[in-house]
Amino acid sequence: MMSKNETLQQRKKVIAGGICSLILSVGIARFAYTPFLPLMIDEAGLSNAMGGWLATVNYLGYLFGVILISLMQELQSKYTFYRLNLLIAVISTSLMGITSDLMLWSLSRFIAGVSSTAGIILAAGFVMNWLKVHGFKPQLGMHFSGLGLGIAIPGILIVFINTDFSWAMQWQIMAMFGLIFLIPAWVWMPRPQKISSDNVVSAPRVNKSWLRLMMLAYFCAGVGYVISATFIVAILESMPALIGRGNLIWVILGITAIPSCLFWDKVAKQTNEKTALIASFATLLIAILIPAQFQSLQANIVGAMLFGLTFAGIVSLMLMYIGNQFPANPAKAMAKLTISYGVAQISAPAIAGYMAMHTGSYVSALWMAAVCMLVGIICLVNIK
Numbered sequence: 001m002m003s004k005n006e007t008l009q010q011r012k013k014v015i016a017g018g019i020c021s022l023i024l025s026v027g028i029a030r031f032a033y034t035p036f037l038p039l040m041i042d043e044a045g046l047s048n049a050m051g052g053w054l055a056t057v058n059y060l061g062y063l064f065g066v067i068l069i070s071l072m073q074e075l076q077s078k079y080t081f082y083r084l085n086l087l088i089a090v091i092s093t094s095l096m097g098i099t100s101d102l103m104l105w106s107l108s109r110f111i112a113g114v115s116s117t118a119g120i121i122l123a124a125g126f127v128m129n130w131l132k133v134h135g136f137k138p139q140l141g142m143h144f145s146g147l148g149l150g151i152a153i154p155g156i157l158i159v160f161i162n163t164d165f166s167w168a169m170q171w172q173i174m175a176m177f178g179l180i181f182l183i184p185a186w187v188w189m190p191r192p193q194k195i196s197s198d199n200v201v202s203a204p205r206v207n208k209s210w211l212r213l214m215m216l217a218y219f220c221a222g223v224g225y226v227i228s229a230t231f232i233v234a235i236l237e238s239m240p241a242l243i244g245r246g247n248l249i250w251v252i253l254g255i256t257a258i259p260s261c262l263f264w265d266k267v268a269k270q271t272n273e274k275t276a277l278i279a280s281f282a283t284l285l286i287a288i289l290i291p292a293q294f295q296s297l298q299a300n301i302v303g304a305m306l307f308g309l310t311f312a313g314i315v316s317l318m319l320m321y322i323g324n325q326f327p328a329n330p331a332k333a334m335a336k337l338t339i340s341y342g343v344a345q346i347s348a349p350a351i352a353g354y355m356a357m358h359t360g361s362y363v364s365a366l367w368m369a370a371v372c373m374l375v376g377i378i379c380l381v382n383i384k
Contacts, residue, residue, distance in 0.1 A: 027150020052353015061113025
């Protein structure tokens with residue numbers, strides 16, 4: 001039996017372990033592709049369409065991982081899968097710099113997508129599990145600050161190495177950098193425990209209409225998120241006034257995302273989860289429209305900050321909302337909801353890539369994302 005002080009110290013380690021898992025499995029294995037994309041187009045001969053294809057394969061891997069988790073009944077199987085994915089995150093990042101073969105790149109992006117479930121789904125469920133077992137409020141705002149840190153920390157590294165190393169060497173450096181976060185993500189994340197009935201707070205029964213609207217809204221958020229998150233640096237670098245500024249704006253986006261989940265947690269407490277979700281969707285809609293309409297540095301910094309402020313907050317709010325509805329096995333419930341998010345992330349990048357190839361820019365893809373966010377807002381408004 002741990003003392004109160006020991007429990008508080010353990011809580012810090014569990015949350016830090018979860019944050020490190022996000023930095024590694026999402027920030028490095030998944031998000032590093034975004035600032036590396038323009039470099040790979042320039043140096044490795046990657047086309048816009050193939051860039052979109054690789055993003056699609058990455059999200060296909062993510063969806064595959066989510067489906068696997070949704071089928072897992074045993075908590076210990078999930079824990080083993082979590083640790084395996086931490087290793088895959090490093091291996092897949094290194095593989096990107098070893099070859100220029102499209103099939104091997106596709107394999108790398110696929111297994112990187114699978115590995116990203118370690119931070120977003122599994123670690124989130126484990127952190128919520130530990131907090132509930134030890135009598136803490138099951139809030140995930142601090143955990144999902146790792147999404148912002150996962151953009152900002154590798155992004156800062158890229159700013160320093162971007163001009164001094166080839167695209168291939170930069171992938172290798174990023175893989176070695178990932179080892180720093182693998183250790184605490186491995187050591188500090190405890191095995192999940194079954195939650196007794198005393199620890200479970202009863203939740204209202206969820207009707208099918210509620211769940212369908214939530215899944216459709218999350219699908220729309222997935223389209224809005226993935227088009228900007230995948231192509232924003234390439235979009236900005238294509239604007240004459242912003243050439244050479246894309247990576248810097250990417251870092252600003254990541255820094256803004258760090259406190260975003262805590263911010264939206266507070267909004268949800270002061271209003272309610274539905275109101276907070278509608279507000280976050282509306283903010284993300286504005287963030288998507290800014291680069292579609294404006295090419296100035298100032299406007300796009302504001303757009304990046306708004307995007308950073310919302311995308312992680314939406315994930316946190318959605319997963320916390322669904323996790324509270326299914327307290328006995330939150331990771332499984334989160335996985336089911338996330339399937340709709342994953343489907344959006346598979347289809348949208350490929351469509352955006354081909355739209356860019358035929359139109360010469362990603363502006364039309366941004367408008368598609370904006371329309372989807374509007375549909376998502378309508379879905380949330382109609383949730384009872």
